Amino acid sequence: MKAFGFLSFGHYGHGRRADEPTAKQALRDAVDIAVGADELGVNGAYWRVHHFAMQQASPMPLLAAAGARTSRIEVGTGVIDMRYENPLHLAEEVGALDLLLDQRIAIGISRGSPEQALRGWESFGYTGSTDPRGADVARAHAAQFLDAVRGVPQAKRDTVNGTVMGGTPADSDDLRIEPHVPDLDRRLWWGAATRETAEWTARQGLNLMSSTLLTELSDSRGTSFADLQHEQIMRYRAAWREAGHSWTPRVSVSRAIFPIVSQEDERLFGRARQGSADQVGVIDGMYATFGKTYAAEPDVLIEQLKADAAVRAADTLMLTIPSQLGVDFNLHILEAFAEHVAPALGWEPSSAGPVTGYPVD
Known part of the structure; x- marks a missing residue:
């Protein structure tokens, strides 16, 4: 593990309870956690993106705000749902964000997780999908987005009047x-x-953000989530070598990890060490495997994570954090991991520049 960061789901509520943040508080807490994490040397701050839900939905303002108040930490998404995106507008925003933050971005995109809205992307104006999960819309949007980012022309110059109004001539x-x-x-x-x-x-030449769940079962009964994810990473790296790309990619995995170093940690997470295990469920009409929660004293965590094949194979680890518990407690989790666990896993604290990936074996 070369780098670690936090992955926040950004939940909020109506603010009717003292422990229930409003949308405004959740956004401000997100920025403050990023600022504190930057001071700790944590490498990345990443947010989930969901629509029609009390979670972060429009990530660019949040990433810009967090990036403006930090100097080293990478800010990004895990992930933007491409079914809901205008690919050219997103390309403009990502390009501007990258310049403003001196390349401190890691923008995760995908088909996205299931949303509570029925075919919600159609409400955003993206109709015509023949896939009940909208994968065809996501892939089409992603293809145009990547072309746009890579400089492939997307429009023709208007030469009717023989001049260009309002800007530098093309x-x-x-x-x-x-x-x-x-x-x-x-x-x-x-x-x-x-x-x-x-x-x-x-094959697309993108870094791999291995999902918090895998929508497939192992070929061998009893194979753990970590081993299944490790196989996914190995297949990715083999495909990368076969594609012949000229640079080395990064691979991230996410885990729920809680070092128990205080009585409050024990109260909140002590039960998780009493038999937490991988889970298999049904999501979006498919079977899915979910990873277990790690909660233990630091020395135990170190041994458990060293035995996690996917954590060993990845260069970036994202800690899913309980953002609703506020800034101080989440920074406590990150500090405990940075001080007591991460160094034993090979962690390199953030420096003033973008993180780079491991060479591909």
Whole structure:
């Protein structure tokens, strides 16, 4: 493990209870957690994106705010649901964000997780999907987004009047999305929940953000979530080598990890060490495997995480945090992990620059 960060689901409520943050408080807490994490040397701050729900839905204002108040930490998403996105508008926003934050971004995109709205992307104006889960819309939007980011022209210059109004004359009749940032695609990730999607991700030249759940079962009964995820990572890296890309990618996994170093930790998470295990359930009409929660004293956590094949294989670990518990407690979790656990796993504290991936074996 070379880097670690936090992954926040950004939940909020109506603020009717003292422990229930409002939307405003959740956003401000998100920024404050990022600021505190930056001071601790944590490498990344990432947020889930969901629509029609009391969670973060429009990530760019949040990423810009967090990035403006930090100097080292990488900010990103895990993941933006491409079914709901205008790909050219997103390319403009990501390009501008990357320039403002000196390449401190890690933008995860994918088909997205199930939403509580029925075919909610159609309410955003994206109709015509023949897939009940909208995967065809997501892939089409992602393809145009990647083309736009990579400088492929997306429109023709208007030459009717022989002049260009309101800006610098274009160098070509073929217009690309601006701002264009060379190599911006190296800071883009795809969230993959299957081995097949991981291989597709490699062929697209994207970093791999292995999902918090895998929508497939192991070929061998009894194989753990970590081993199944490890296989996904190995297939991704093999596909990357086969594709012949000229740079080395990054791979991230996420885990719920709670070092128990105080009585409050014991009260909140002590039960999780009494038999937490992988779970299999049904989500979006498919079987899915969910990873277990890690909660224990630091020395026990170190041994457990060293035995997690996917954590060993990834260069970036995202800790899913209980953001509703507020800034101080979440920074306590991150500090405990940074001080007592991460160094034993090979962690390198954040420096003033973007994180780079491991060489591909």
